[in-house]
Amino acid sequence: MDLPLDLINLLRTSHRVAALTGAGVSQESGLRTFRDSRDGLWKQYQPEELASPAAFARDPKLIWDWYAWRREAIKAVRPNAGHYALVEAARHISDFTLVTQNVDGLHCMAGSSKVIELHGNLQRVRCSQCGEFAEDWNDDGVNVPRCALCGGLLRPHVVWFGESLPRAELELAIEASRHCELFFSIGTSGVVQPAATLAYAAHNRGAAVVEINTERTPLTPKADYFFQGKSGEILPELVQAVWPK
Ligand code: BV8
Numbered sequence: 001m002d003l004p005l006d007l008i009n010l011l012r013t014s015h016r017v018a019a020l021t022g023a024g025v026s027q028e029s030g031l032r033t034f035r036d037s038r039d040g041l042w043k044q045y046q047p048e049e050l051a052s053p054a055a056f057a058r059d060p061k062l063i064w065d066w067y068a069w070r071r072e073a074i075k076a077v078r079p080n081a082g083h084y085a086l087v088e089a090a091r092h093i094s095d096f097t098l099v100t101q102n103v104d105g106l107h108c109m110a111g112s113s114k115v116i117e118l119h120g121n122l123q124r125v126r127c128s129q130c131g132e133f134a135e136d137w138n139d140d141g142v143n144v145p146r147c148a149l150c151g152g153l154l155r156p157h158v159v160w161f162g163e164s165l166p167r168a169e170l171e172l173a174i175e176a177s178r179h180c181e182l183f184f185s186i187g188t189s190g191v192v193q194p195a196a197t198l199a200y201a202a203h204n205r206g207a208a209v210v211e212i213n214t215e216r217t218p219l220t221p222k223a224d225y226f227f228q229g230k231s232g233e234i235l236p237e238l239v240q241a242v243w244p245k
């Protein structure tokens with residue numbers, strides 16, 4: 001992959017870099033994405049059908065089982081070379097902020113330290129009534145497990161459509177986007193708001209925007225650099241070219 005020299009120099013001299021990742025970075029770990037044209041997980045359902053408070057109120061068991069299935073699926077997968085390349089890049093950049101829309105926890109598993117999980121984390125479960133986190137629960141396969149404290153139904157600790165993003169995480173992500181010199185948008189279709197606004201916040205403040213995606217997205221025309229391909233292949237090559245071992 002021939003990397004433009006100005007991008008190599010920019011990466012070597014930047015102190016503040018932000019990266020936003022989406023389901024595409026986990027695709028090579030074997031997790032299906034939500035919208036990609038081939039077998040996107042969303043293909044079988046409308047997002048609102050499953051990832052929304054109304055869906056949970058209507059059929060808590062269906063929603064609980066869908067997330068339980070996804071938690072199981074994640075147990076079988078590992079971070080890929082793209083996740084590890086981001087860990088390596090962060091070692092060379094004094095202020096590197098990793099923001100993810102993913103709820104699979106793979107960035108933390110790969111060793112990324114400062115990860116802002118904008119949409120929560122699938123592995124964490126909380127009470128839908130009192131908000132208490134549950135460390136363990138008994139899933140008898142018949143009823144949705146209930147909170148030990150108040151008896152409320154347990155739910156995944158993820159942000160559903162129509163729900164607000166966690167304020168602290170969103171503010172940190174906006175701050176990082178506004179003050180970075182370089183912004184990576186990796187493996188995201190840029191459809192879901194407000195995460196999709198971060199790249200524009202960076203661009204509008206004069207940051208260089210680098211997009212890595214197997215397809216063009218609405219952001220592509222605005223990006224300073226667009227690498228079409230798999231993040232698990234492009235990121236390691238980029239890191240090796242900028243910080244050769
Ligand atoms: C909010 C957690 C304010 C759950 C997720 C109409 C009705 C209801 C809401 C709305 C509406 N219109 C607009 C909205 C707002 C809504 C929204 O944006 N909807 C979209 C669909 C238009 N947003 C919200 O509701 C947000 N909250 O606005 O609150 C509010 C508050 C109160 C009342 C009203 C409003 C909450 C959004 C968070 C939703 N939760 N996840 C779960 O996971 O089950 S979003 C979900 O989509 C995942 O987190 C996922 O990460 C995210 C975004 O998708 P991507 O990550 O981009 O994944 P995608 O498949 O789309 O793209 C993958 C990309 O990778 C593709 O481009 C593909 O080409 C590329 N790729 C594939 N393989 C590779 C690759 N690239 C590189 N390498 C590869 N190997």
Ligand code: ZN
Binds near residue numbers: 130132
């Ligand atoms: Zn409770």
